[in-house]
Amino acid sequence: MSFLLPKLTSKKEVDQAIKSTAEKVLVLRFGRDEDPVCLQLDDILSKTTSDLSKMAAVYLVDVDHTPVYTQYFDISYIPSTVFFFNGQHMKVDYGSPDHTKFVGSFKTKQDFIDLIEVIYRGAMRGKLIVQSPIDPKNIPKYDLLYQDI
């Protein structure tokens, strides 16, 4: 599945993608291609990418190849999905502690499609943070603060 989606392998390529994607939501999946949850997410992304082609552009980024971005976005769990619109980072309130990215995989394709639509509409209206339409039950749970401490 991950061979169906375009990949970005360096910081420069990611910069380029962020700066050049216009009028579409940019979806960057940070993770590793072999990781099982990443595979699930990539499956959903690749199946919905053609339907969302007018609203979103999806790219895969390997966390090991872009340490700058991994550190900037504080990516501790993979997969993490970050959304941009016209070079602006879009935050989404999923009901989880971190609004800057979506951690984990989506439960269904429809969840992802709904989320992209909400982000697109919010961004077109000039919002920088939107409320996620996904049922909180379907948002993967993770514990950010006290791991290994």
Add this chain to the structure above:
Amino acid sequence: MAPPQRCTLCRQTFFCGRGHVYSRKHQRQLKGALERLLPQVEAARKAIRAAQVERYVPEHDRRCWCLCCGFEVRKHLSHGNLTVLHGGLLEHLASPEHKKATNKFWWENKAEAQMKEKFLISPQDYARFKKSMVKSLDSYEEKEDEVIKEVRRKGLQKPEPEEGSSAPASWKGMNSQVASSSEHLSHLDLQPTPEFDWMETGQPLTFIGHQDIPGVGNIHSGATPPWMIQDEEESSGNLPIGPSYEEFLKEKEKQKLKKLPPERVGANFDHNSSTSAGWLPSFGRVWNNGRRWQSRHQFKTEAASRNKKGKS
């Protein structure tokens, strides 16, 4: 024509007066709405015989839309940290106000009279529900007491740490019931490390290490994003200043999207454009609907034919 009325079922305004209710569309909407409401009522009806008591979970605050009364009703009845499933809905359905509202709804929307009974709960049924609720509450308390005794016994024996359903159930049970110090100690012994697996229904996410490097900021601390930082390779002296040809084309496309016919009169009117004498909105049409240019076109053709008739 009758005065405009709004049908909340069809979510439409209609001008047919009393005829709307008999129309196919309305009856279809009505059927759909009742079909959506029926499973909720049936589930509540089942609960009359066998009331279930569960530990409180925020999901139990969910509300159900009562079609007949036109407001949201709490589906489950919760008190403290226990919930009786479908209690709230049953209470509402048995109330006399709901009965009145249902009768009114049936009469106004001309629904089938046989269906009406399915959506009402008689007071006797409600009394039966209350009895079964009391019974199930008692049995629930007994179960909780048993669980507490089990854990106390296990705490004294000090076994290996338990994973899975028994540990969280007992942990939750203890939290919600009596919290005595001995129970807290035994709870801490059972779970030496914080477990994340029982919170996640799917596979646990891979942890790739803290991205906390002191000195370098990240998104949460508000540092500049990496894509805003100019790389050393990109030197602005090489490239010509100004937008490139592709960017210019893109701008043109964007303009096209926003363009509206320039001759029109209205919001965002271009005051610099010249206007002809035909700009006034009225062309003598009275019952007009549709765009202004259509009535204008009509007016022009008529004016032309009138002139032609007049001249020749």
